[in-house]
Amino acid sequence: MTNSRRHVQHFVHVILVILHCFNAGFCTEVDSINSTQSLRDPVILSSPGGVFKLGFFSPLNSTDRYVGIWYNFSVTTVIWVANRDKPLRDSSGVVKISRDGNVVLTNGEEEILWSSNVSTSQVDSIALLQDSGNFVLVDHLNNMSTTWQSFEHPSDTVVPKMRISENTRTGERVEAKSWRSSRDPNIGNFSLGISSGFIPQLYIWKDSRPYWRSGQWNGQFFIGVQELYAVAFDGFSLVNERQGFVYFTGPVSSKFITKFVMDWKGNMVQSYWDENETNWKITWSVPKNDCEVYGTCGPFGSCNYFESPICSCLKGFNPKHKEEWEKGNWTSGCVRRRPLLCEVKNNTGDSSKEDGFRKMKFMKLPDFAERSYTIEEECRSQCLGNCSCIAYAFDTGIGCMLWSSNLIDIQQLQIWGKDLNFRVAHSELDHHKDIKKIVIPVILGTLTLCVCLFIYCTRVAICRGVKTKEVVSLGNKSPVHMEELPVFSLDTLANATSQFHEDNKLGQGGFGPVYKGKLEDGKEIAVKRLSKASGQGLEEFMNEVLVISKVQHRNLVRLYGYCIDREEKMLIYEYMPMKSLDVFLFDEGHRGILDWRKRFTIIEGVGRGLLYLHRDSRLKIIHRDLKPSNILLDNNFNPKISDFGMARIFGSDQDQADTRRVVGTYGYMAPEYAMKGRFSEKSDVFSFGVLVLEIISGRKSTSSWIETSSLSLLGYAWMLWKEEDLSTFIDPFILNPSTEMEIRKCMQIGLLCVQEFAEDRPSISSVLVMLTSETTNLPAPLQPAFTERHESRETTCTLNNISITNLTGR
DSSP: OHHHHHHHHHHHHHHHHHHHHHHHTOSOEESOBBTTBOEETTOEEEOTTSSEEEEEEOOTTOOOBEEEEEETTEEEEEEEESOTTSOBSSSOOEEEEOTTSOEEEEOTTOOEEEEOOOTTOOTTEEEEEOTTSOEEEEETTTTTEEEEEGGGSOOSEEOTTOEEEEETTTOOEEOEEEEEETTEEEEEEEEEEEEOSSSOEEEEEETTEEEEEOOOBOSSSBTTOSSTHHHHHHTOEEEEOSSSEEEEEOOSSOSSOEEEEEOTTSOEEEEEEETTTTEEEEEEEEOOSGGGSTTTTOTTEEEOTTSSSSEEEOTTEEESSHHHHHTTOOTTOEEESSOOHHHHHHHHOOOSSOOEEEEEEEEEOOSSOEEEOOOHHHHHHHHHTOTTOOEEEEETTTEEEEEOSOOOSEEEOSSSOEEEEEEEOGGGSOTTHHHHHHHHHHHHHHHHHHHHHHHHHHHHHHHTTOOOOOEEOOTTSOOEEGGGSOBOOHHHHHHHTTTTOGGGEEEEETTEEEEEEEOTTSOEEEEEEOOTTSOOOHHHHHHHHHHHHSOOOTTBOOEEEEEEETTEEEEEEEOOTTOBHHHHHTOHHHHTTOOHHHHHHHHHHHHHHHHIIIIISSSEEEOSOOOGGGEEEOTTOOEEEOOOTTOEEEOTTOOEEEOSSOOSOTTTSOHHHHHHOEEEHHHHHHHHHHHHHHHHHOSOTTOOSSTTOOBOHHHHHHHHHHHTOHHHHSOTTTOOTTTHHHHHHHHHHHHHHTBSSGGGSOOHHHHHHHHHSSOOOOOOOOOBSOOBOOSOOBOOOOSSSSSOOBOOOO
């Protein structure tokens, strides 16, 4: 009796499980569809390797049924939808082979909601799902030849081996088209595709109008996108078969599962599947800001996201509609101030003044470039000799590019980018260059004398309590008009910091203390109060004001204003709640907060800040004192470079300089600077390399790694690199198999940055390329400088009794 009851209970349990499986749609699977076998909701079609599934699904918070393809490991990631515009209202759907050999979807009333609609299909057709995610219709009697495939009719997702293409002869395109919303697979407003023109480019269209473009393809990458060069390393490529067919395709083989999605908001998002965390990780997306939206600044307008306002007219041009421009409506663009020579000739016959070209560096080149196969040296003359040519540029992979229509969709890039040379009238050219070569030596001598007189007079004025609005000029630097910065009174700052109370003290440096303050309007500030005993005088104070008032970047600390009151000199900065990097990096109690993601963000952010200082700001600036205590962190651990008292401004054509007054911090100074007083961009690169190795190891550069060893951090890193024992070097708080490869790459980059000779070190722009690309094929580093710790060293008179050091060469 008991056994019979158990058998009944077991039978009922099995029936319930089967019914549950049918309702969920996961238990019944087939491997193909033919004229005698169909796919009825909720039956599933599986690819041979089980990578993809095809079946019926309902979007989130919807009861409508669609036929789609999804990843087996991520059932919510649907890469293709058949009946986008005709959903099933119930579960009566059937996918089958029709009498004419097409694969079709019908509802309970035998109404066809979707069809492959191939006129050449055969009765003996078979529908299969491949492990690539491609749903194909093949001719069973003709060597299984493909008559139709879903890859030629994408939805919103592009996966490897799928082709986004254009037939230049017919104008037909294969495009990825967004969903209408996150819950509606119907075709939305945005599409991703290729427009070859003279030079192929990727586009996002919004309602058939350009919304974003990649810039020109040069055979390796798209030159108008700062991050997409990594795509070339991932195996993505754009192919021009030169027979009227151009296509963009993904990697044939890759250790990562990647995809592009044209989402319903207009973003193209690249992501990869993280097996450890079992979710998709975004690696790249566009557009990220208003400057990446097509034509934001209109014709002859240039967009720079780090400027305010972001739009400006090219030199020699004015806003077409000034009133609209001032309101932030820039799409009308700009117009020339002076007519070109050809226009003057046609109207007046005057031919005395020849047009010229102005150059803009690191640019996303305009749309509608025409290709010329001339050499670089002839590109300028070819454009100048053609009245219809208004701009030119050159890329080694493309050749000479010419423009004859309005220059549209121009953007200032932070890295990569190309030189854009645009045509202007003779009167708009810079005619002072030749004069500068003559008068600059005279001016510099005069300025030097003026500086000495100014410093003397200013000190006298300050001692007398005279409060003036200074205009400062230091050496060959641009004048600082102090009235451009807010002036804070001593009383205001004293009240904001509770009379500089110890409880508000954030830290103490060789220059003096830093206090947290709060102004009457609630804004939090950091007040850097120069100590009278620090030795840092008016020149260093003004130097910091000069440098930081001229630059603005998300990875540089922002200066709010200054205060000079008799002997008091103070700088007022934005308040950074997480303090400086060294607080977390070198403290056992805090170091665990910095996981690898945060540390990599800090490395990349500092690199971008340096790139801005070296290449992209209005002034070329060498920091000269890059170290963890000068890297401040915001609430999200985004880094900001601070302390520009030791920074120096270079001319646009200046590569290096010498000084008899070596400033900086032991352990971070490049050898050519410490020993010879020679500094350049590569000096900051050396300091950056030391910083990277400190972030990876969690130890100071001046620490001894073994009690009986004289190895420095650089020496220890080099020894372990040669022995391939990197786990010993990596901070245990971040040592993880899933991130070890990326950490190894960063360690290699750090060692490349600290090589002994400056010419062997990469530029900071190359460093960022290495950091953000997926490739691990990097140059092999050489032995770094300062591999041993020198216990005996002589410290000279310094600005802060800490920072300036004379070192003995090894």
